[in-house]
Amino acid sequence: MLEHGGNLDLAVQRFGGRAQDWIDLSTGINRQPYPVGEVEPRYWSALPSRSDIESLHEAAQQAYTTKARIVALGGAQVAIQLLPSLSSRGRARILAPTYNEYAAVLSAAAWDDVAEVSNLEALAGADLAVVVNPNNPDGRRHHPNEFLSLLPRVGRLVVDESFADAVSGLSLAPGAGPSGLLILRSFGKFYGLAGLRLGFVLGSEADIAALAAMVGPWPISGAAIAIGRRALLDREWAKATATRLARDCLRLDAEVRSQGWQLVGGTLLFRLYETGDARAAQARLARGQIWSRVFEQRPGWLRLGLPGNGTEWSRLAAALSR
Amino acid sequence: MLEHGGNLDLAVQRFGGRAQDWIDLSTGINRQPYPVGEVEPRYWSALPSRSDIESLHEAAQQAYTTKARIVALGGAQVAIQLLPSLSSRGRARILAPTYNEYAAVLSAAAWDDVAEVSNLEALAGADLAVVVNPNNPDGRRHHPNEFLSLLPRVGRLVVDESFADAVSGLSLAPGAGPSGLLILRSFGKFYGLAGLRLGFVLGSEADIAALAAMVGPWPISGAAIAIGRRALLDREWAKATATRLARDCLRLDAEVRSQGWQLVGGTLLFRLYETGDARAAQARLARGQIWSRVFEQRPGWLRLGLPGNGTEWSRLAAALSR
Numbered sequence: 001m002l003e004h005g006g007n008l009d010l011a012v013q014r015f016g017g018r019a020q021d022w023i024d025l026s027t028g029i030n031r032q033p034y035p036v037g038e039v040e041p042r043y044w045s046a047l048p049s050r051s052d053i054e055s056l057h058e059a060a061q062q063a064y065t066t067k068a069r070i071v072a073l074g075g076a077q078v079a080i081q082l083l084p085s086l087s088s089r090g091r092a093r094i095l096a097p098t099y100n101e102y103a104a105v106l107s108a109a110a111w112d113d114v115a116e117v118s119n120l121e122a123l124a125g126a127d128l129a130v131v132v133n134p135n136n137p138d139g140r141r142h143h144p145n146e147f148l149s150l151l152p153r154v155g156r157l158v159v160d161e162s163f164a165d166a167v168s169g170l171s172l173a174p175g176a177g178p179s180g181l182l183i184l185r186s187f188g189k190f191y192g193l194a195g196l197r198l199g200f201v202l203g204s205e206a207d208i209a210a211l212a213a214m215v216g217p218w219p220i221s222g223a224a225i226a227i228g229r230r231a232l233l234d235r236e237w238a239k240a241t242a243t244r245l246a247r248d249c250l251r252l253d254a255e256v257r258s259q260g261w262q263l264v265g266g267t268l269l270f271r272l273y274e275t276g277d278a279r280a281a282q283a284r285l286a287r288g289q290i291w292s293r294v295f296e297q298r299p300g301w302l303r304l305g306l307p308g309n310g311t312e313w314s315r316l317a318a319a320l321s322r
Numbered sequence: 323m324l325e326h327g328g329n330l331d332l333a334v335q336r337f338g339g340r341a342q343d344w345i346d347l348s349t350g351i352n353r354q355p356y357p358v359g360e361v362e363p364r365y366w367s368a369l370p371s372r373s374d375i376e377s378l379h380e381a382a383q384q385a386y387t388t389k390a391r392i393v394a395l396g397g398a399q400v401a402i403q404l405l406p407s408l409s410s411r412g413r414a415r416i417l418a419p420t421y422n423e424y425a426a427v428l429s430a431a432a433w434d435d436v437a438e439v440s441n442l443e444a445l446a447g448a449d450l451a452v453v454v455n456p457n458n459p460d461g462r463r464h465h466p467n468e469f470l471s472l473l474p475r476v477g478r479l480v481v482d483e484s485f486a487d488a489v490s491g492l493s494l495a496p497g498a499g500p501s502g503l504l505i506l507r508s509f510g511k512f513y514g515l516a517g518l519r520l521g522f523v524l525g526s527e528a529d530i531a532a533l534a535a536m537v538g539p540w541p542i543s544g545a546a547i548a549i550g551r552r553a554l555l556d557r558e559w560a561k562a563t564a565t566r567l568a569r570d571c572l573r574l575d576a577e578v579r580s581q582g583w584q585l586v587g588g589t590l591l592f593r594l595y596e597t598g599d600a601r602a603a604q605a606r607l608a609r610g611q612i613w614s615r616v617f618e619q620r621p622g623w624l625r626l627g628l629p630g631n632g633t634e635w636s637r638l639a640a641a642l643s644r
Contacts, residue, residue, distance in 0.1 A: 002539070004539065006371070007372070008368075008371060009371050009372050019371070019373075020364065024368065027369065029367065029368070029369070031367075033366065033367045036363075041355075042342065043517050044355065044358050044515050044517045045351065045353075045355045045515060046328060046330075046346065046351070046516060046517055047351070047510075047516045047517065048517060048519075049328070051331045051341075074396050074519075074541070075540060077538045078537075081536060081537065081538045085407065101538070105538075108535055188369075193366050194367065194368060194369045194540075195366045195368055195369065195370060195544025195545070196366060196543055196544070197370075197540060197542065197544075215403065216399045216400065216402070216427075217326060217399065218397060218516075219396070220519065221517055221518055221519045221543050222519075223517070223545055224543070
């Protein structure tokens, strides 16, 4: 099993306490979730209907300002799992450092020419090229036009926009549709509902039809349909949330300045700091039962999500001042 | 898209009305669902943790009285979707008539030697053999010993126990584990929570590890973990439900006797009748906004789920007496 954020089991195992007492800043999941509200009984009891799934697709198209073909899946991760089945085995290139599941899933499916590259240009010539935009964990961004000029030079281009919500002008979703371009969207991160398991893929008619066939007739839960649709149509909430997150990012950057940590980059949902010694920084925060993300390959890097309320900010400040 | 039960969209399209006013007896989903209750906020917001998933696995092992390896998936359908990736392409034989997704999924994955057979013996020699037990839609049952003697004569044997809950002595789950044997369990049908998207596969260590790798680290929702675990451990509810369903089966069989329909077979969750003209029978029930399942290949067959409460029984009686 790969190392991921959100592994509170590991925090408890290494530093003790009960999972529910920890503040999990090891992920990029918004800690002020969209209100779940009431879920009508039929969403629990009945199989998701075609018309309900279609209405969720329409809500997502509206939220992502696109008319492209779309399919809802049980999280962006499901789309990653399906990449080896969608594409013929070949030369895969991944813009790195980035989310570790791409290389792992392709290698597990016996792709033997999988490599990480450090700049967009080096993706040219790949049968399958992968970019996370903005990137996790360093927040690196590419303008949509850069992808459009890369597209003719790769077999298939996957742009993972898991952290692109509410970042204006960054998303390729409005331009989705051309053959070879696949755009992944996560629902759970920005809406703070990772447990719901919901994500989307936008792409060409052929690719979306192929993915839909792979996941079968009931790929998501009734609750994901009911809550997801409501949330995606609530543009007021999204706007207010984006404003709050932008403010909280600045607050977190200021908060850690006392530690001498340098901001490497980030998105609206997490910040990446060069700490000199991330294991030590993680252990210090852990003594205040705050969990963070470190990266084996980058011993100085510490990634922090944003605290969700006043209590969490206070506990973070206290942990940092020890 | 294949024809399935639960397609109220089609009922509304053909016979009018609003989906919520229909009584959907076109599926084998229990219409007295397990009470969903409160779902703790963390199950919505956080990624499902390894320890939570493990505790769900343990609850399922207890409910299915097995110590075999198990993996939770977003419905038994997900396991069907993954069969072509788990097995090398070869000769597939399916005991028919049965659930139509097996042949469809294998054919879609370019398996070109897929055939239906009419008796268990004819599965011998297959690379992949599939039996639904008890069978959908005709309720045909095979004793576990029959499978154990078949197992050495096939490459892989899939036993789909989606309707085996609370049928004593029928399940192979206690004997799961031997290489080549894969057992599928549905959660949503017996517990009446098909919208939750939860199912399990039991099998050998290698097969379960392979399936787990295919679905990735977060294959089910937090709500599926919380509600699924609670339900699976509630043996009192399961016992009471089995008693009620058995009684309701007899009641339904008696109810339709006036129509001259002959019972073909069934399970605790649905009954299959030979009606002479199922399209006509379906249309008559549809005028009372009761939806049923017909089968293109068997023009006389009508499958009915069990009404969930007094109002539904009355509406059924009224529709039948028109």
